[in-house]
Amino acid sequence: MRFLSILAALALAGCSVAPAPTAEHVLTYASPYPPTHPFGLADQEWMKWVEAKSAGRIAFRPFWSGALISSDMSMEEIRHGVADIGLITPIYSKGGAHLLRGQAAYYGGVRTITDQVAVYDCLANRFPHFEKELHGLHILAVQGGNFPGVLTRDRPIRSLADFKGLRLRAQSDAIDILKQLGADPVNMPMGEVYSALAKGVIDGVVAPADTIRSLHFAEVAKHFTTIRFSRGAYPARAMSDKTWRSLSPDLQAIMTEGRQVWEAALNRQLLKAEEAGIAYGRKEGITFSAIPADEQRAFDALYNKDARVQAQRLGKIGIDAVPIYEEAQRLIAGGDIRCVTGEAAR
Numbered sequence: 001m002r003f004l005s006i007l008a009a010l011a012l013a014g015c016s017v018a019p020a021p022t023a024e025h026v027l028t029y030a031s032p033y034p035p036t037h038p039f040g041l042a043d044q045e046w047m048k049w050v051e052a053k054s055a056g057r058i059a060f061r062p063f064w065s066g067a068l069i070s071s072d073m074s075m076e077e078i079r080h081g082v083a084d085i086g087l088i089t090p091i092y093s094k095g096g097a098h099l100l101r102g103q104a105a106y107y108g109g110v111r112t113i114t115d116q117v118a119v120y121d122c123l124a125n126r127f128p129h130f131e132k133e134l135h136g137l138h139i140l141a142v143q144g145g146n147f148p149g150v151l152t153r154d155r156p157i158r159s160l161a162d163f164k165g166l167r168l169r170a171q172s173d174a175i176d177i178l179k180q181l182g183a184d185p186v187n188m189p190m191g192e193v194y195s196a197l198a199k200g201v202i203d204g205v206v207a208p209a210d211t212i213r214s215l216h217f218a219e220v221a222k223h224f225t226t227i228r229f230s231r232g233a234y235p236a237r238a239m240s241d242k243t244w245r246s247l248s249p250d251l252q253a254i255m256t257e258g259r260q261v262w263e264a265a266l267n268r269q270l271l272k273a274e275e276a277g278i279a280y281g282r283k284e285g286i287t288f289s290a291i292p293a294d295e296q297r298a299f300d301a302l303y304n305k306d307a308r309v310q311a312q313r314l315g316k317i318g319i320d321a322v323p324i325y326e327e328a329q330r331l332i333a334g335g336d337i338r339c340v341t342g343e344a345a346r
Contacts, residue, residue: 023057029063042269050258145231150204154222227291
């Protein structure tokens with residue numbers, strides 16, 4: 001039965017190139033995104049690097065577009081071997097990743113993707129609860145991201161007052177802020193947003209400009225507001241511990257070295273996609289606007305105030321997250337991001 005399921009998934013994924021028969025390990029890789037998405041392009045760059053670095057001892061069989069794993073259950077699916085390696089999204093997890101989801105809100109004031117990842121590394125190295133939520137997984141890459149704005153169907157946002165009454169898809173860390181502004185936020189996987197916009201189920205989405213092209217949002221929305229939503233990094237590519245233990249120490253070392261390759265590829269592809277998204281959006285008639293600087297400052301203050309409240313709220317389920325929030329803010333305020341040991345995070 002499992003063999004038939006894999007064959008069916010292969011057909012859905014459109015896999016036609018078989019791995020080299022000489023490979024010691026043929027590892028399945030699963031992603032809810034297509035291979036043409038910036039995430040998929042970075043993933044393929046990493047796979048090619050690993051195959052070359054291992055001299056063909058490791059090969060990959062990829063499954064794209066949700067053929068093998070989902071967004072909201074990806075951590076459990078990789079943990080239990082649905083795929084050897086996969087794109088995980090703790091920010092969409094239905095349970096067991098409360099800190100991983102919540103800490104993404106603690107990065108107010110961060111300015112670059114590289115700094116997002118550096119702050120995450122410092123936090124994960126200092127606070128044990130990160131590892132607790134990642135049990136059964138070996139992290140292969142941490143992912144930051146382009147900073148979201150707001151893409152809307154019909155009505156542009158030019159001030160904070162314009163949020164009132166809009167039903168917006170947003171990441172979990174922005175939901176309370178949007179409620180305070182009078183919006184009606186919902187959290188759903190990005191793969192469902194296009195359909196929700198097209199049907200008018202939602203009025204817009206909090207998302208970076210790269211989605212205008214990569215997720216075809218220019219077809220279903222016409223206005224982009226460059227209000228700056230700060231965002232953090234999170235562990236985004238993982239291997240099951242069982243698969244990790246099956247690799248010899250020299251192959252494990254290649255996987256460890258490959259983390260920098262993967263993160264650099266993600267960074268490069270995301271920035272390239274943002275530029276392409278903006279250019280494509282202008283060509284397709286999307287209007288771009290910004291809110292006034294004083295309103296952006298008011299929004300930033302609201303964001304950080306809410307992040308502390310969210311951190312305090314985690315105390316009700318036994319997670320002391322306020323020190324994590326405070327450490328993230330200390331690192332960002334310092335500019336040159338360094339961990340408490342005094343060593344550079346990256």
